[in-house]
Amino acid sequence: MHRRNFFQLAAAGAAAAFQDNAIERVRAAASATGGRTPEDVARDEDYWSEIRGAFSIDRNIINFNNGHVSPAPRTVQDILRRELDFTDMGPWHTMMNVLERQIENVRVRLAAYAGCDPEEMAITRNASESLENAQYGIDLKPGDEVLTTNQDYPRMLTTFRQRERREGIVLKTISFPVPPPSMDDLYQRFERAVTPKTKLILVCHITNRTGQIFPIKRICQMARSRNIPVIVDGAHAVSHFPFKLSDLDCDFYGTSLHKWTYAPIGTGFLYVRKSRIASTWPLMAADKRQDDDIRKFEEIGTHPAANHNAISEALVFNENIGIDRKAERLRYLRDRWANRLSQNPKCKILHSLDPAQSCGIGFLAFNGAEALKIHDALWNKYQILTAYVPHEEYTGLRVTPNVYTTVKEVDRFADMVEKELRN
Ligand SMILES: Cc1ncc(COP(=O)(O)O)c(C=O)c1O
Secondary structure, eight states: OOHHHHHHHHHHHHHHHHHTOHHHHHHHHHHHTTTOOHHHHHTOHHHHHHHHHTOOOOTTSEEOBTTTOOOOOHHHHHHHHHHHHHHTTOHIIIIIIIIGGGHHHHHHHHHHHHTSOGGGEEEESSHHHHHHHHHHHSOOOTTOEEEEETTSOHHHHHHHHHHHHHHOOEEEEEOOOSSOSOHHHHHHHHHHHOOTTEEEEEEESBOSSSOOBOOHHHHHHHHHTTTOOEEEEOTTTTTTSOOOHHHHOOSEEEEESSSTTOOOSSOEEEEEOHHHHTTSOOSSOOOGGGTTOGGGGGOOOSOOHHHHHTHHHHHHHHHHHOHHHHHHHHHHHHHHHHHHHTTSTTEEEOSOSSGGGOSSOEEEEESSSOHHHHHHHHHHHHOEEOEEEEOSSOEEEEEBOOTTOOHHHHHHHHHHHHHHHHO
């Protein structure tokens, strides 16, 4: 580490120690990086140890399943707790009169963060709720085809399968190799599978399995030229790697904010292109007057306002790190174990090595070893948590470290995988 950076960090650390305020520490650490490149900062363990300090995680386990759900930093937990305490001082008044109104400010913050108009941004409880609003909300006739992949999220596939049983629509799934030869190959697979009966496309921005990123804009533009709406499953994309919704040209975009955005568990958003709002039915009924109001997708009955209000604090936390730095760090951690294990003849790396096609999600498969046994051994013997991901075409471990992960933890994971493979 450069001497100057060390002293800047030390000074920043000393200043922040007085405040014991995680957000100040993260901000101070960011200013101490003094204009260095994201690639440089990605390797700076002093910087990332400040970020680690902002989380109240259990230091005795190595959690490499942040893809499922991520812990929120202390600042987010504090706001959540404070608002829940305030709520119970008189829920009708405190929640309905005071806290719930703040959803409009959250909407404006979140829309600016994600890159859309606030009137296209509905705040939901998770990606499932967001995506099912779109999946059920679009009128389809018997025989109409919906196109997606066989690696899309099981609940989203189940949603269309229920519409098959109930309404006679037809779900068509395409398969693709992992890793695929190129983004162009993924695009061509979609284009080839479109027929005159295709009335809707569902595609992951980044899959939850091998973390494959799709050429969303190209797929959306191809679909638009045929008047086919596209629902993008962005459960793992927001706050994971840099992009703006306005760059994608999609019709619907659903995400969870309790994954890579570190908002409270039970937060998400649904983007709906303005011209699609009126023709899309909400999951829970809304009044006709709300037909072209994005808020109709938020008609879910009584729910805590604290959760969605604390989203703003999570956005501040992410902004203080910076999405370019975050994406570089996640790639750096992934490459550290993957480059090493790729040398082991018993290991197969199934995520793409092209930075445009992948980021923090890594996927480890095995030659001649059972992935489930390795998964269980890692957890039971060493408290290293990964996600066991079976699929009809391949099986392995999804590995998702986080911004609070240390390189020592990554190295221990690689050491223990090698040890188990020797056994
Ligand atoms: C690709 C994908 N879509 C949708 C979801 C559903 O997210 P949630 O359970 O937060 O609603 C997930 C969850 O992991 C996911 O990985």
